[in-house]
Amino acid sequence: DAKTTQPPSMDCAEGRAANLPCNHSTISGNEYVYWYRQIHSQGPQYIIHGLKNNETNEMASLIITEDRKSSTLILPHATLRDTAVYYCIVRPVNDYKLSFGAGTTVTVRA
């Protein structure tokens, strides 16, 4: 029972911003939006998370729509090392289990 929908793949140019969309139309008020990424043959890496407000850290920005039904992860200046599978995950506030979907395979091209 997928809670999020992401495009299966996307390409982006090195040095440009990468905007990764995620649809979570059934999200409830006590669920976070999380983003992780997994570089080939490695464990997932935490990127960012948010509840209602937009968030920014050293890796990325997370823009959540006002109705919270979708969000966008922004990698401001994509590099070749950002090539990975990016997972958008909805997680209840009081349950730390993460349910991974298929994610978006992002390929950054020189």
Place this chain on the structure above:
Amino acid sequence: GAVVSQHPSRVICKSGTSVKIECRSLDFQATTMFWYRQFPKKSLMLMATSNEGSKATYEQGVEKDKFLINHASLTLSTLTVTSAHPEDSSFYICSARGVSLGLAGAYEQYFGPGTRLTVT
């Protein structure tokens, strides 16, 4: 900070033998650790949740007698695959949830690098 290690990084074992995988939180105490497995070109599937000092909670369809989990300390959890068979060959990944890191992203799950198990 928030480093999780796994050992070994890859292991090959014969069918019928058991293999143990260690997961350690190196710079924080982990009250909860999670074990996942990932088949080629597939997403991560949660196998079980382990809390320090108590029995692990297994996801539906995961055999607890086959995948033994021990979380004896706040920095170490082990997964033992007993009587391994070729269909158990997979990428096993652990994650740890910290008590407090004093950092942005505190209390989040941090993942180990994974262990590639091949059963011949």
